[in-house]
Amino acid sequence: xxxxxxxxxxxxxxxxxxxxxxxxxxxxxxxxxxxxxxxxxxxxxxxxxxxxxxxxxxxxxxxxxxxxxxxxxxxxxxxxxxxxxxxxxxxxxxxxxxxxxxxxxxxxxxxxxxxxxxxxxxxxxxxxxxxxxxxxxxxxxxxxxxxxxxxxxxxxxxxxxxxxxxxxxxxxxxxxxxxxxxxxxxxxxxxxxxxxxxxxxxxxxxxxxxxxxxxxxxxxxxxxxxxxxxxxxxxxxxxxxxxxxxxxxxxxxxxxxxxxxxxxxxxxxxxxxxxxxx
Numbered sequence: 138x139x140x141x142x143x144x145x146x147x148x149x150x151x152x153x154x155x156x157x158x159x160x161x162x163x164x165x166x167x168x169x170x171x172x173x174x175x176x177x178x179x180x181x182x183x184x185x186x187x188x189x190x191x192x193x194x195x196x197x198x199x200x201x202x203x204x205x206x207x208x209x210x211x212x213x214x215x216x217x218x219x220x221x222x223x224x225x226x227x228x229x230x231x232x233x234x235x236x237x238x239x240x241x242x243x244x245x246x247x248x249x250x251x252x253x254x255x256x257x258x259x260x261x262x263x264x265x266x267x268x269x270x271x272x273x274x275x276x277x278x279x280x281x282x283x284x285x286x287x288x289x290x291x292x293x294x295x296x297x298x299x300x301x302x303x304x305x306x307x308x309x310x311x312x313x314x315x316x317x318x319x320x321x322x323x324x325x326x327x328x329x330x331x332x333x334x335x336x337x338x339x340x341x342x343x344x345x346x347x348x349x350x351x352x353x354x355x356x357x358x359x360x361x362x363x364x365x366x367x368x369x370x371x372x373x374x375x376x377x378x379x380x381x382x383x384x385x386x387x388x389x390x391x392x393x394x395x396x397x398x399x400x401x402x403x404x405x406x407x408x409x410x411x412x413x414x415x
Contacts, residue, residue: 138195141220143213145204150195151188151217155180158227160414161217162187165232165258167205167338169194169329172322173231177403182411185229188217190237192334205337207233207261207344211241218248227414229253232371232396233338236261243352251414253361256371256396257379260339262353263346264378268295271369275310278367283309291369310369313394313401322400353382360386361413365394365401387413 138150154175160183164170167190179185189196191213192205199205214237218226227250230238235257242249259266275291278284290306293299308323309315360383364376373390380386389409394401 138189140195141217143191143216145199145212147191147199147204147213148197149189149191149213149217151186154185154187155183157183158415159184159186159221159223160227160229160253161214161221163214163228163230163234163237164188164190164193165230165234166190166326166330167193167210167233167334168326168331171329172326172397174399176229176410177399177406179399179407179410182407182415186217186221188214190234190334192331192337193329198331198334202333202337203340205334206340206342207236207338208240208342210237210338211244214238214241215245215248224248225250227251227253229255229410229414230257231255233258233260236344239349239353242356242358243349246352246356246358249356249358251359251361252356253363253410253413254379255363255410256365256368256398257362257376258371259375259379261344261346261349262379262382263344263350264375266372266375270372270374271295274367274369274372278310281309281315283315310367311396313365313367313398319400322397350382354384357384359413361410362386362388363398363406363409364388364390365396365398366390366392367394368396370396 170187192198235254290303312319362380364373380388391398399406
């Protein structure tokens with residue numbers, strides 16, 4: 138791990154893996170970035186600079202948790218860019234990290250070279266994902282042995298009956314294969330989550346979808362969106378709508394992939410993303 142001091146004196150951590158052109162990577166959650174690994178071997182093609190967002194992983198937790206709000210994390214990304222001495226940087230973001238990335242692109246468009254959004258969250262741009270769309274995507278897995286319990290839990294969540302047990306039960310939907318590797322990945326990721334930081338991330342004022350969408354309509358740099366074919370968290374139809382917000386965006390739907398496409402088919406994922414960012 139390497140460290141730098143952000144705009145308000147908070148010490149933040151990042152790790153560097155691989156050689157080649159640098160790409161700043163923003164994890165989802167917000168949670169520690171360790172779950173990204175080397176993104177299926179992407180570090181063999183690019184230098185991955187992966188940030189632990191404040192309050193997660195090896196980064197310090199600020200006394201003022203409101204600074205963990207999504208829109209305020211943009212300043213940490215800008216501080217990292219300045220620390221690295223990059224005039225312009227490529228950005229890769231997964232899940233909730235995409236909210237930070239698009240808010241950064243909206244605020245600092247000249248500082249972004251290429252933008253890769255991997256199964257991104259849509260909160261920052263206000264795209265609705267209906268319960269019917271989540272069900273439709275989930276039903277693609279109906280022949281798998283764990284499906285009945287997981288689908289019942291998804292139905293309960295869509296109906297508003299959310300419990301910790303229901304969130305645990307739908308975990309298989311996030312992976313193209315619910316095998317031992319997926320179970321271990323899910324368990325490790327869950328252990329890294331800090332509820333207070335996650336709550337602060339989406340606190341009131343974190344998102345301004347109308348303003349963000351207007352700025353992204355003027356963002357002319359190349360954008361890649363990667364969706365998982367069987368991911369009810371970021372269904373391909375919603376990702377197509379997300380791609381339509383940009384003047385120059387490409388959508389790739391990775392077949393039989395869930396929310397972590399680099400785990401489901403590393404070769405396919407690396408081929409697509411390395412081609413775009415390389």
